[in-house]
Amino acid sequence: MRHRTVADLMAPTAISVQRGTPFKEIARLLDEFDITAVPVVDEAEHPVGVVSEADLLHKRVAGRGSPTAAEIMTSPAITAAPEWSVVRAARVMGRHSVKRLPVVDAAGRLIGVLSRRDLVQLFLRRDQSIREEIVEDVLVRTLQLSPSALSVEVTDGVVTLSGTVGRRMVIPVVVRLCHSVDGVVDVINRLGYERDDMPVGSPTATER
Incomplete structure (x- = not known):
């Protein structure tokens, strides 16, 4: 039996931002691509954190001007490998209470994102x-x-x-x-x- 892996279900072209990406640009990307969170990567495309809708709302309510991704993100980023089973990925999501996992290659570079929505597809x-x-x-x-x-x-x-x-x-x-x-x-x-x-x-x- 061949079970589905993270690579089978992830969105292979991940939308990401840099540490210095401003608040409004992040909000625009979430709206444009209809996603609930976006990975923050460094110059080598290594995920260093994640900015979610909840992070944006929290900072907006706090009224701290227009912060950057580095000030908003939840860090460190909880990542997955493409060869992981979907069961393992689901357990990691549950353990860390996250809805999306940046997927990285052997060098730690971002290659995709797996969301809870992707996992639900299995049951369809x-x-x-x-x-x-x-x-x-x-x-x-x-x-x-x-x-x-x-x-x-x-x-x-x-x-x-x-x-x-x-x-x-x-x-x-x-x-x-x-x-x-x-x-x-x-x-x-x-x-x-x-x-x-x-x-x-x-x-x-x-x-x-």
Whole structure:
């Protein structure tokens, strides 16, 4: 299974400003490009901070004249690498309470921006695309199960699994791998089994 990376979802042409960019120019860029924040970069295109709409509003309310990006920005910039999984990027956003991550190359130069809006696109995948990935990648290619023995239904990102597998221990693996498919919101497990090979006392919480 190939999971989407930051490089797959980021906006590759990032709008950025310099430390000396004035308040009004930053506000104009946010409005013109319909974005909520913009990275601040140094002369080598390394992100040094981020200016958000909230930063602009805070400074405007404070009434401190017309400050520059260096005076407004939140620093240091929380960045992501293009090879990161989208799950890792989402966790970093949540941990730092940010809505956008500047994406940098191996040299630390800005190459794009990933936003929460970009991550939401994963959950807009068509149900048929999700079903095809589960059947072809999870069941057939990864687990080498017969797709004719199992039924996979996907409605609004919710996957319902039914049918019978040979061994009970396979069931939590199937459920876990389905959860890992991009765009899956939840997995309803209705799978049965022919042989109970689950060790006594093993947790079966994933078999739900």
